[in-house]
Amino acid sequence: MQGFFEWFQVGWDKIWGWMPALMESTAVTLELTAASVSTAVVLGVFLALGKINKNGVIRRLSAAYIFFFRGTPLMLQLYFVYYTLPDILHKLFDGSSLEFIATGPLSMQSRFFAAFLAFSLNIAAYLAEIIRAAIQSIPKGQMEAARSLGLTYGQGMRLIVIPQAYRRMMPPVCNEFVMVLKDTSLVAIIALMDLTFQTKQIAALRSSELVYIPAMIIYLILSGVFTLIFNKLEKKLAAHE
Amino acid sequence: MVMVQTEDLCKSFGELHVLRDVSVTVQQGEVICIIGPSGAGKSTFLRSLNQLETINSGKIFIEEQLLLHRENNATIARAGKDDFKSLLLQMGMVFQSFNLFPHKTVLENITLAPQQVKNTPKAQANELAGVLLEKVGLAEKAGEYPSRLSGGQQQRVAIARALAMEPKIMLFDEPTSALDPELVGDVLAVMKQLAAEGMTMLVVSHEMGFAREVADKVLFMADGIVAEEGPPEVLFTNPQNPRTRQFLNSVLPQ
Ligand SMILES: Nc1ncnc2c1ncn2[C@@H]1O[C@H](COP(=O)(O)OP(=O)(O)OP(=O)(O)O)[C@@H](O)[C@H]1O
Ligand SMILES: [Mg+2]
Numbered sequence: 157m158q159g160f161f162e163w164f165q166v167g168w169d170k171i172w173g174w175m176p177a178l179m180e181s182t183a184v185t186l187e188l189t190a191a192s193v194s195t196a197v198v199l200g201v202f203l204a205l206g207k208i209n210k211n212g213v214i215r216r217l218s219a220a221y222i223f224f225f226r227g228t229p230l231m232l233q234l235y236f237v238y239y240t241l242p243d244i245l246h247k248l249f250d251g252s253s254l255e256f257i258a259t260g261p262l263s264m265q266s267r268f269f270a271a272f273l274a275f276s277l278n279i280a281a282y283l284a285e286i287i288r289a290a291i292q293s294i295p296k297g298q299m300e301a302a303r304s305l306g307l308t309y310g311q312g313m314r315l316i317v318i319p320q321a322y323r324r325m326m327p328p329v330c331n332e333f334v335m336v337l338k339d340t341s342l343v344a345i346i347a348l349m350d351l352t353f354q355t356k357q358i359a360a361l362r363s364s365e366l367v368y369i370p371a372m373i374i375y376l377i378l379s380g381v382f383t384l385i386f387n388k389l390e391k392k393l394a395a396h397e
Numbered sequence: 398m399v400m401v402q403t404e405d406l407c408k409s410f411g412e413l414h415v416l417r418d419v420s421v422t423v424q425q426g427e428v429i430c431i432i433g434p435s436g437a438g439k440s441t442f443l444r445s446l447n448q449l450e451t452i453n454s455g456k457i458f459i460e461e462q463l464l465l466h467r468e469n470n471a472t473i474a475r476a477g478k479d480d481f482k483s484l485l486l487q488m489g490m491v492f493q494s495f496n497l498f499p500h501k502t503v504l505e506n507i508t509l510a511p512q513q514v515k516n517t518p519k520a521q522a523n524e525l526a527g528v529l530l531e532k533v534g535l536a537e538k539a540g541e542y543p544s545r546l547s548g549g550q551q552q553r554v555a556i557a558r559a560l561a562m563e564p565k566i567m568l569f570d571e572p573t574s575a576l577d578p579e580l581v582g583d584v585l586a587v588m589k590q591l592a593a594e595g596m597t598m599l600v601v602s603h604e605m606g607f608a609r610e611v612a613d614k615v616l617f618m619a620d621g622i623v624a625e626e627g628p629p630e631v632l633f634t635n636p637q638n639p640r641t642r643q644f645l646n647s648v649l650p651q
Contacts, residue, residue: 302510315509
């Protein structure tokens with residue numbers, strides 16, 4: 157018992173020394189989450205529009221995309237984007253006029269970019285269904301009114317339907333954001349210095365297992381704060397209806 | 398000038414034949430009321446005119462120009478891309494359920510289409526909207542959101558919104574049937590004024606008073622055909638078709 161308190165005391169004192177490193181990696185986690193979710197929302201809107209498109213080919217392509225990204229493990233998608241994709245691009249484009257594709261961020265073995273890409277593509281597949289449901293929940297009369305005024309289908313979607321659907325998809329998208337915040341810890345497998353990987357490094361190198369505690373507290377605070385912000389935001393949007 | 402002409406319009410939803418050879422001619426400035434039992438195809442007819450539904454076969458002319466000719470569910474001929482668009486813009490539509498854009502103010506509802514479709518400068522679109530709101534008696538509501546208006550006010554905004562595209566033909570699909578009885582009068586008053594100004598109008602409505610007072614011609618539709626047509630005073634008082642008589646008996650207070 158005496159030994160435990162001593163061990164804890166010593167470890168706890170060290171926590172403040174780890175703080176700068178933990179903060180830095182927290183920023184990576186936040187950036188990755190924000191960048192991935194916002195990109196996924198845009199991509200998800202296009203996938204949702206694809207799924208309700210009149211053109212059967214576009215509909216099937218969107219469905220296939222969603223099926224693929226929901227039907228394979230995110231971990232493998234991450235490995236694929238980080239390890240396999242650069243090779244493929246080099247084989248395809250090296251020496252050609254499209255070489256910039258192979259030498260761009262995809263091939264730089266940028267861990268952040270690979271994680272960002274894999275997460276965006278994956279989250280988009282999950283958000284697409286939510287966004288499709290939100291778009292289809294807008295009464296048909298809205299698009300009909302837009303069309304009868306001479307707007308194109310695209311204008312009707314962009315100016316009338318999607319802005320209204322946007323309010324309805326806010327709650328599930330915010331929910332997804334908080335989920336992704338924690339799911340990004342998966343990037344440890346490609347050694348991106350996010351909060352989880354940093355914590356693991358500290359634990360291993362400095363042999364201080366206590367570091368898991370502040371790491372979890374940071375995740376908790378982030379989840380709590382964002383949940384709070386999003387709840388406020390939803391109330392504001394709802395009041396506007 | 399003939400503003401709208403249809404020849405043998407047919408439309409079916411699967412096995413259900415909703416329009417069967419509907420041929421109608423509307424002269425400039427005419428007000429046509431379309432009546433008939435539920436499911437007769439009245440809405441489908443209006444919606445086929447402005448292409449919210451695609452006909453299976455038949456011809457549609459707007460201002461004596463061919464808009465669309467289809468046979469056996471295939472397009473035989475249609476106006477060129479630009480003509481098609483501008484002919485469609487000759488028709489404005491007012492819906493039973495108003496369909497105002499709830500995330501836009503009254504003013505924005507009215508100015509959106511002119512700005513987006515005709516590239517009308519904002520100042521000019523606002524000015525036109527002001528004139529139209531004045532006309533429908535809602536000048537003071539420009540800044541409100543639709544949810545804050547009564548049904549009758551919403552429908553008058555919807556009329557102003559359609560008029561902002563400066564159409565020559567107005568299609569009304571039961572514009573007052575979603576309204577509380579005490580709000581119907583204001584909307585009908587706006588429609589009467591439009592008729593008096595010479596607007597060509599196709600009105601699906603069971604407001605017999607309006608039809609009697611304003612309509613040049615009443616069409617009675619049943620089972621996808623125009624079963625009888627004539628001036629209101631003749632059709633209402635001396636209907637020839639037994640279906641018309643039966644229908645009128647069911648809707649007119651005895
Ligand atoms: N999109 C659709 N898909 C399938 N059936 C439809 C569709 N739209 C209309 N119908 C059917 O077509 C028939 C005619 O409908 P329509 O709305 O034109 O009738 P209406 O004369 O306007 O009737 P009401 O007075 O009830 O408005 C109805 O039986 C209706 O159920
Ligand atoms: Mg109808």
